[in-house]
Amino acid sequence: MNAPDRTERLSLALRELYQTHGYRQYKVSKFEEYDLYARNRSFLGDERILTFSDTDGRLMALKPDVTLSVIKNTRDDDRLRKVWYNENVYRADRNGYGFREIVQTGLECVGPIDLYAMAEVVMLAAESLAAISPAYVLDLSHLGVLTGVLDDAKADGHTARAVLAAVGEKNLHALRDVCEAFPAETGALLEKLCLLGGSAEEVLPSLLALPLPAAAMDAARELQSLCGVLRAFGSYNVNIDLSVTDDTDYYNGLIFRGFVDGANTGVLSGGRYDHLVNRMGKTGGAIGFAVYLSALELMLYEKPAYDVDTLLVYDREDDPTAVARRVKELTRGGDTVRAQLRGEPAVTYRRRVGMDGREVSE
DSSP states (O other), X not given: OOGGGHHHHHHHHHHHHHHHTTOEEOOOOSEEEHHHHHTTHHHHTOOOOOEEEOTTSOEEEEOSOSHHHHHHTSOOSSOOEEEEEEEEEEXXXXXXXXXEEEEEEEEEEEESOOHHHHHXXXXXXXXXXXXXXXXXXXXXXXXXXXXXXXXXXXXXXXHHHHHHHHHHTTOHHHHHHHGGGSOHHHHHHHHHHHHOEEEHHHHHHHHHTSOOOHHHHHHHHHHHHHHHHHHHHOOOOEEEETTOOOOTTTOOSEEEEEEETTOSSOXXXXXXXXXXXXXXXXXXXXXXXXXXXXXXXHHHOXXXXXXXXXXXXXXXXXXXXXXXXXXXXHHHTTOOEEEEESSOOSSOEEEEEOTTSOBOOO
16 A cells, blocks of 8 residues: 555544444535524634535535534434544635635544543544654643633633633733733632643642632542543543633533644644533533544655556557456556556556566666
Protein backbone atom coordinates (compact mmCIF):
# COMPACT_ATOMS: atom_id res chain seq x y z
CA MET A 1 0.00 0.00 0.00
CA ASN A 2 1.42 3.38 -1.00
CA ALA A 3 2.25 6.09 1.53
CA PRO A 4 -0.65 8.38 0.49
CA ASP A 5 -3.00 5.70 1.81
CA ARG A 6 -2.04 6.53 5.41
CA THR A 7 -5.19 8.63 5.83
CA GLU A 8 -7.29 5.67 4.72
CA ARG A 9 -5.43 3.35 7.11
CA LEU A 10 -5.92 5.84 9.94
CA SER A 11 -9.65 6.00 9.24
CA LEU A 12 -9.83 2.20 9.37
CA ALA A 13 -7.85 2.08 12.64
CA LEU A 14 -10.19 4.61 14.25
CA ARG A 15 -13.23 2.65 13.11
CA GLU A 16 -11.83 -0.53 14.69
CA LEU A 17 -11.01 1.37 17.89
CA TYR A 18 -14.55 2.71 18.28
CA GLN A 19 -16.22 -0.58 17.38
CA THR A 20 -14.06 -2.39 19.94
CA HIS A 21 -15.77 -0.30 22.63
CA GLY A 22 -19.30 -0.91 21.43
CA TYR A 23 -19.86 2.10 19.17
CA ARG A 24 -22.01 1.43 16.11
CA GLN A 25 -21.61 3.18 12.78
CA TYR A 26 -24.01 6.03 12.15
CA LYS A 27 -24.78 7.13 8.58
CA VAL A 28 -26.44 10.43 7.78
CA SER A 29 -27.59 12.04 4.58
CA LYS A 30 -25.37 14.59 2.88
CA PHE A 31 -28.06 17.17 3.53
CA GLU A 32 -30.69 18.15 6.09
CA GLU A 33 -33.47 20.71 6.18
CA TYR A 34 -31.93 24.16 6.42
CA ASP A 35 -34.03 25.04 9.46
CA LEU A 36 -32.02 22.63 11.63
CA TYR A 37 -28.87 24.66 11.07
CA ALA A 38 -30.59 28.05 11.02
CA ARG A 39 -31.82 27.44 14.59
CA ASN A 40 -28.30 26.55 15.74
CA ARG A 41 -26.08 28.97 13.86
CA SER A 42 -24.12 29.96 16.95
CA PHE A 43 -23.32 26.31 17.64
CA LEU A 44 -21.87 26.02 14.13
CA GLY A 45 -19.78 29.15 14.59
CA ASP A 46 -20.43 30.33 11.02
CA GLU A 47 -23.59 31.65 9.38
CA ARG A 48 -22.55 30.65 5.85
CA ILE A 49 -24.31 27.45 4.79
CA LEU A 50 -24.68 25.90 1.33
CA THR A 51 -28.41 25.63 0.53
CA PHE A 52 -30.63 24.44 -2.30
CA SER A 53 -34.34 23.92 -2.95
CA ASP A 54 -35.54 20.33 -2.95
CA THR A 55 -38.03 19.07 -5.53
CA ASP A 56 -40.84 19.49 -2.98
CA GLY A 57 -39.92 23.11 -2.33
CA ARG A 58 -38.17 22.60 1.01
CA LEU A 59 -34.99 24.57 1.61
CA MET A 60 -32.20 22.06 2.20
CA ALA A 61 -28.55 22.44 3.23
CA LEU A 62 -25.41 20.44 2.64
CA LYS A 63 -24.58 19.43 6.18
CA PRO A 64 -21.95 21.61 7.89
CA ASP A 65 -22.05 19.44 11.04
CA VAL A 66 -22.74 15.84 12.08
CA THR A 67 -23.59 16.29 15.78
CA LEU A 68 -26.82 18.20 15.07
CA SER A 69 -28.01 15.41 12.78
CA VAL A 70 -27.19 12.75 15.38
CA ILE A 71 -29.13 14.54 18.12
CA LYS A 72 -32.07 15.29 15.83
CA ASN A 73 -32.39 11.63 14.83
CA THR A 74 -31.81 10.08 18.27
CA ARG A 75 -34.89 8.85 20.11
CA ASP A 76 -35.73 10.71 23.28
CA ASP A 77 -35.69 7.92 25.84
CA ASP A 78 -33.54 6.71 28.72
CA ARG A 79 -31.29 4.48 26.62
CA LEU A 80 -27.59 5.14 26.04
CA ARG A 81 -26.61 5.37 22.37
CA LYS A 82 -22.99 5.05 21.30
CA VAL A 83 -22.31 5.82 17.64
CA TRP A 84 -19.32 6.63 15.46
CA TYR A 85 -19.26 8.20 12.01
CA ASN A 86 -17.02 8.96 9.07
CA GLU A 87 -18.65 11.76 7.12
CA ASN A 88 -17.95 14.76 4.92
CA VAL A 89 -19.18 18.17 6.02
CA TYR A 90 -19.27 21.38 4.03
CA ARG A 91 -18.06 24.62 5.60
CA ALA A 92 -16.88 28.02 4.48
CA ASP A 93 -13.12 28.45 4.55
CA ARG A 94 -11.99 30.61 7.46
CA ASN A 95 -9.85 32.64 5.07
CA GLY A 96 -12.87 33.40 2.90
CA TYR A 97 -11.84 31.26 -0.08
CA GLY A 98 -15.16 29.56 -0.74
CA PHE A 99 -16.52 26.37 0.80
CA ARG A 100 -14.52 23.26 1.65
CA GLU A 101 -15.42 19.61 1.91
CA ILE A 102 -14.03 18.41 5.24
CA VAL A 103 -13.63 14.77 6.24
CA GLN A 104 -14.51 14.03 9.87
CA THR A 105 -14.36 10.87 11.92
CA GLY A 106 -15.82 10.96 15.40
CA LEU A 107 -18.24 9.56 17.91
CA GLU A 108 -21.19 10.58 20.02
CA CYS A 109 -22.43 9.11 23.30
CA VAL A 110 -26.03 10.20 23.89
CA GLY A 111 -28.33 9.44 26.82
CA PRO A 112 -27.73 9.05 30.57
CA ILE A 113 -24.07 10.14 30.81
CA ASP A 114 -22.11 9.09 33.90
CA LEU A 115 -18.46 9.38 34.96
CA TYR A 116 -17.46 6.17 33.20
CA ALA A 117 -19.06 7.24 29.91
CA MET A 118 -17.17 10.55 30.04
CA ALA A 119 -13.86 8.85 30.85
CA GLU A 120 -14.35 6.33 28.05
CA VAL A 121 -14.93 9.10 25.50
CA VAL A 122 -11.81 10.94 26.70
CA MET A 123 -9.81 7.70 26.52
CA LEU A 124 -10.98 7.14 22.95
CA ALA A 125 -10.03 10.71 22.07
CA ALA A 126 -6.52 10.11 23.46
CA GLU A 127 -6.27 6.76 21.65
CA SER A 128 -7.38 8.49 18.44
CA LEU A 129 -4.57 11.02 18.77
CA ALA A 130 -2.06 8.27 19.55
CA ALA A 131 -3.13 6.48 16.36
CA ILE A 132 -2.16 9.62 14.44
CA SER A 133 1.16 10.24 16.17
CA PRO A 134 2.89 9.35 19.46
CA ALA A 135 3.71 13.07 19.75
CA TYR A 136 0.28 14.31 20.82
CA VAL A 137 -1.38 16.11 23.69
CA LEU A 138 -5.01 16.16 24.82
CA ASP A 139 -5.99 19.33 26.70
CA LEU A 140 -8.83 18.84 29.20
CA SER A 141 -10.95 21.56 30.72
CA HIS A 142 -14.21 21.84 32.63
CA LEU A 143 -16.51 24.78 31.96
CA GLY A 144 -18.05 24.30 35.41
CA VAL A 145 -14.91 25.67 37.07
CA LEU A 146 -15.14 29.06 35.39
CA THR A 147 -18.93 29.27 35.32
CA GLY A 148 -19.00 28.32 39.02
CA VAL A 149 -16.78 31.30 39.84
CA LEU A 150 -18.79 33.62 37.57
CA ASP A 151 -22.14 32.51 38.99
CA ASP A 152 -20.84 33.06 42.51
CA ALA A 153 -19.79 36.59 41.47
CA LYS A 154 -23.28 37.11 39.96
CA ALA A 155 -21.78 38.01 36.56
CA ASP A 156 -24.34 38.88 33.90
CA GLY A 157 -24.34 37.05 30.55
CA HIS A 158 -22.34 39.70 28.67
CA THR A 159 -19.64 39.85 31.34
CA ALA A 160 -19.45 36.07 31.62
CA ARG A 161 -18.93 35.74 27.87
CA ALA A 162 -16.21 38.40 27.97
CA VAL A 163 -14.40 36.54 30.76
CA LEU A 164 -14.59 33.21 28.89
CA ALA A 165 -13.28 34.87 25.73
CA ALA A 166 -10.36 36.46 27.57
CA VAL A 167 -9.48 33.22 29.35
CA GLY A 168 -9.77 31.34 26.06
CA GLU A 169 -7.19 33.67 24.55
CA LYS A 170 -5.08 33.72 27.74
CA ASN A 171 -5.35 37.49 27.47
CA LEU A 172 -4.64 38.77 30.98
CA HIS A 173 -4.96 42.41 29.95
CA ALA A 174 -8.52 41.88 28.65
CA LEU A 175 -9.36 39.69 31.65
CA ARG A 176 -8.25 42.38 34.10
CA ASP A 177 -10.36 44.96 32.31
CA VAL A 178 -13.47 42.77 32.59
CA CYS A 179 -12.72 41.84 36.20
CA GLU A 180 -12.80 45.45 37.37
CA ALA A 181 -16.50 44.88 38.02
CA PHE A 182 -15.68 42.04 40.47
CA PRO A 183 -14.20 42.01 43.95
CA ALA A 184 -10.40 41.85 43.91
CA GLU A 185 -10.32 38.26 45.15
CA THR A 186 -12.58 37.11 42.28
CA GLY A 187 -10.34 38.78 39.72
CA ALA A 188 -7.24 37.23 41.28
CA LEU A 189 -8.87 33.78 41.26
CA LEU A 190 -9.83 34.08 37.59
CA GLU A 191 -6.26 35.11 36.71
CA LYS A 192 -4.89 32.03 38.47
CA LEU A 193 -7.34 29.80 36.63
CA CYS A 194 -6.42 31.44 33.33
CA LEU A 195 -2.71 30.72 33.86
CA LEU A 196 -3.15 27.22 35.27
CA GLY A 197 -1.94 24.59 32.82
CA GLY A 198 0.21 21.50 32.56
CA SER A 199 0.05 17.77 33.15
CA ALA A 200 -2.95 16.49 35.07
CA GLU A 201 -0.71 15.16 37.84
CA GLU A 202 0.80 18.61 38.39
CA VAL A 203 -2.24 20.82 37.88
CA LEU A 204 -5.03 19.01 39.73
CA PRO A 205 -3.52 19.48 43.24
CA SER A 206 -2.99 23.18 42.51
CA LEU A 207 -6.54 23.54 41.18
CA LEU A 208 -8.11 21.82 44.19
CA ALA A 209 -6.05 23.99 46.57
CA LEU A 210 -7.61 27.20 45.23
CA PRO A 211 -10.46 28.93 47.15
CA LEU A 212 -13.14 27.88 44.68
CA PRO A 213 -16.85 28.39 45.33
CA ALA A 214 -18.85 25.20 45.84
CA ALA A 215 -20.04 24.71 42.24
CA ALA A 216 -16.56 25.34 40.83
CA MET A 217 -15.03 22.93 43.36
CA ASP A 218 -17.54 20.25 42.34
CA ALA A 219 -16.42 20.68 38.73
CA ALA A 220 -12.75 20.47 39.73
CA ARG A 221 -13.39 17.28 41.68
CA GLU A 222 -15.27 15.79 38.72
CA LEU A 223 -12.19 16.52 36.61
CA GLN A 224 -10.03 14.80 39.23
CA SER A 225 -12.33 11.75 39.33
CA LEU A 226 -12.37 11.52 35.56
CA CYS A 227 -8.57 11.54 35.41
CA GLY A 228 -8.58 8.74 37.99
CA VAL A 229 -10.79 6.57 35.76
CA LEU A 230 -8.66 7.52 32.76
CA ARG A 231 -5.53 6.19 34.49
CA ALA A 232 -7.24 2.80 34.78
CA PHE A 233 -7.35 2.66 30.97
CA GLY A 234 -3.65 3.46 30.60
CA SER A 235 -1.10 6.26 30.42
CA TYR A 236 -1.94 9.18 28.14
CA ASN A 237 -0.49 12.59 27.30
CA VAL A 238 -3.20 14.59 29.07
CA ASN A 239 -2.92 18.20 30.19
CA ILE A 240 -5.32 20.33 32.21
CA ASP A 241 -5.86 23.71 30.55
CA LEU A 242 -8.83 25.79 31.68
CA SER A 243 -8.32 28.19 28.77
CA VAL A 244 -10.09 25.60 26.62
CA THR A 245 -13.56 27.18 26.60
CA ASP A 246 -16.66 27.15 24.42
CA ASP A 247 -20.20 28.52 24.09
CA THR A 248 -22.02 27.78 27.35
CA ASP A 249 -25.37 28.01 25.55
CA TYR A 250 -24.52 24.62 24.07
CA TYR A 251 -21.67 23.10 26.06
CA ASN A 252 -21.42 22.26 29.74
CA GLY A 253 -18.91 20.45 31.88
CA LEU A 254 -15.98 18.66 30.29
CA ILE A 255 -14.47 19.96 27.04
CA PHE A 256 -11.21 19.03 25.34
CA ARG A 257 -8.94 19.68 22.34
CA GLY A 258 -6.31 17.45 20.74
CA PHE A 259 -3.05 18.37 19.01
CA VAL A 260 -0.29 16.42 17.25
CA ASP A 261 3.17 17.48 16.13
CA GLY A 262 3.27 18.28 12.43
CA ALA A 263 -0.28 19.66 12.19
CA ASN A 264 -0.56 23.45 12.28
CA THR A 265 -3.95 23.42 13.99
CA GLY A 266 -5.96 21.34 16.45
CA VAL A 267 -6.99 18.00 14.97
CA LEU A 268 -9.60 16.92 17.54
CA SER A 269 -12.26 18.70 19.56
CA GLY A 270 -15.05 17.53 21.79
CA GLY A 271 -16.91 17.84 25.02
CA ARG A 272 -20.13 17.53 26.95
CA TYR A 273 -23.07 19.22 25.24
CA ASP A 274 -26.17 18.54 27.32
CA HIS A 275 -27.36 22.09 26.66
CA LEU A 276 -27.52 21.41 22.92
CA VAL A 277 -29.60 18.28 23.56
CA ASN A 278 -31.98 20.27 25.75
CA ARG A 279 -32.22 23.16 23.25
CA MET A 280 -33.31 20.63 20.64
CA GLY A 281 -36.20 19.59 22.89
CA LYS A 282 -34.76 16.35 24.21
CA THR A 283 -33.76 15.09 27.64
CA GLY A 284 -30.57 13.43 28.78
CA GLY A 285 -27.02 14.37 27.99
CA ALA A 286 -24.35 13.85 25.37
CA ILE A 287 -20.59 13.85 24.94
CA GLY A 288 -18.52 13.30 21.84
CA PHE A 289 -15.66 14.47 19.66
CA ALA A 290 -14.58 14.81 16.04
CA VAL A 291 -11.21 14.09 14.44
CA TYR A 292 -10.56 16.43 11.50
CA LEU A 293 -8.92 14.10 8.99
CA SER A 294 -8.69 16.89 6.41
CA ALA A 295 -6.38 18.80 8.77
CA LEU A 296 -4.02 15.81 8.67
CA GLU A 297 -3.75 15.36 4.92
CA LEU A 298 -0.49 17.27 4.45
CA MET A 299 1.03 15.73 7.55
CA LEU A 300 0.15 12.18 6.56
CA TYR A 301 0.96 12.52 2.89
CA GLU A 302 4.30 11.15 1.75
CA LYS A 303 5.10 11.13 -1.94
CA PRO A 304 5.82 7.54 -2.99
CA ALA A 305 9.09 6.70 -4.73
CA TYR A 306 7.10 5.34 -7.67
CA ASP A 307 3.54 5.52 -8.98
CA VAL A 308 3.60 1.80 -9.78
CA ASP A 309 5.98 -1.11 -9.25
CA THR A 310 5.85 -2.39 -12.80
CA LEU A 311 5.18 -0.67 -16.12
CA LEU A 312 4.14 -3.34 -18.62
CA VAL A 313 4.57 -2.16 -22.20
CA TYR A 314 3.03 -3.93 -25.16
CA ASP A 315 2.77 -3.36 -28.92
CA ARG A 316 -0.32 -2.92 -31.06
CA GLU A 317 0.10 -6.38 -32.52
CA ASP A 318 0.05 -8.01 -29.07
CA ASP A 319 -3.10 -9.95 -28.22
CA PRO A 320 -5.12 -8.00 -25.57
CA THR A 321 -6.02 -11.33 -23.96
CA ALA A 322 -2.33 -12.09 -23.49
CA VAL A 323 -1.81 -8.61 -21.98
CA ALA A 324 -4.64 -9.24 -19.53
CA ARG A 325 -3.12 -12.58 -18.50
CA ARG A 326 0.28 -10.94 -17.99
CA VAL A 327 -1.24 -8.19 -15.84
CA LYS A 328 -3.06 -10.75 -13.72
CA GLU A 329 0.17 -12.72 -13.26
CA LEU A 330 2.09 -9.64 -12.13
CA THR A 331 -0.58 -8.39 -9.72
CA ARG A 332 -0.92 -11.87 -8.25
CA GLY A 333 2.70 -11.51 -7.17
CA GLY A 334 1.85 -8.36 -5.22
CA ASP A 335 3.03 -5.72 -7.69
CA THR A 336 1.07 -2.66 -8.68
CA VAL A 337 0.97 -2.67 -12.47
CA ARG A 338 0.22 -0.22 -15.24
CA ALA A 339 -0.16 -1.64 -18.74
CA GLN A 340 0.11 0.62 -21.79
CA LEU A 341 1.18 0.75 -25.40
CA ARG A 342 4.88 1.26 -25.95
CA GLY A 343 5.68 4.94 -25.67
CA GLU A 344 6.50 7.67 -23.16
CA PRO A 345 4.70 6.90 -19.85
CA ALA A 346 2.99 9.54 -17.70
CA VAL A 347 3.93 7.77 -14.46
CA THR A 348 7.06 6.82 -12.56
CA TYR A 349 7.86 3.16 -12.05
CA ARG A 350 10.34 0.81 -10.40
CA ARG A 351 10.82 -1.39 -13.44
CA ARG A 352 9.67 -1.46 -17.03
CA VAL A 353 9.05 -4.82 -18.70
CA GLY A 354 7.78 -6.16 -21.98
CA MET A 355 5.36 -8.98 -22.65
CA ASP A 356 8.20 -11.48 -22.46
CA GLY A 357 9.01 -10.40 -18.89
CA ARG A 358 12.35 -8.86 -19.81
CA GLU A 359 13.40 -5.40 -18.73
CA VAL A 360 12.78 -2.79 -21.40
CA SER A 361 15.03 0.24 -21.68
CA GLU A 362 13.53 3.68 -21.91
